[in-house]
Amino acid sequence: MERPTGVTVLAILYVLAAVFFFLAAAVSGYLAQVASTTQLGEIPYAELFFAFSGIFFSITGTVWLITAYGLWKGRGWGWWLAVIFTAFGLISSLLSLPKGVVGIVVLGAILYYLTRRHVREFFGV
Known part of the structure; x- marks a missing residue:
């Protein structure tokens, strides 16, 4: 089965997000x-704070890059990771209302798309 265009777009967006996490690191x-x-x-613990922030951003960037690979290759675990990250983002946006409205709309649309039959079939889930 050919990769759906939306999955390609999501994989590219995950790679771009990973790049930004690596830059932040x-x-x-x-x-x-x-x-x-x-x-x-x-400033107390400034050096430690920035060091741990760099480690956190590096790990997060790596996980997002792995997720992008899973999406690109149509792996079921890539779909699961994308759904989990999107759901966490959606919950975070809900908790930050009213400024989280844009996140709710965007992440809600992504979650809706990921759960469409043709997308799930591509991932075999």
């Missing part, structure tokens, strides 16, 4: 270094 690593050598280091 690099910036966090840089700020950890700056914190250790400047007045920023006088």
Whole structure:
């Protein structure tokens, strides 16, 4: 079965998100270094905060890249990861109302799309 166009778009968006997470990790690593050598280091735990932020962003970027691969290749686990991340994002948007309205609309549409029959059939779920 040929990959649905929407799945291709989602996979590309996951790759772009992963790139941004990796950039955030690099910036966090840089700020950890700056914190250790400047007045920023006088803020309690600044260096540790930036170091752990960099680790978090690196792990998150890696997971999103793995999810993009699963979506691209039509793996069932890729579908599950995308559904789980989308559901978490949707819950987060619901908890941040009223400013989460855009997230609710976008993530709701993605979740709706992922649960369509032809998409599930592509992933074998």
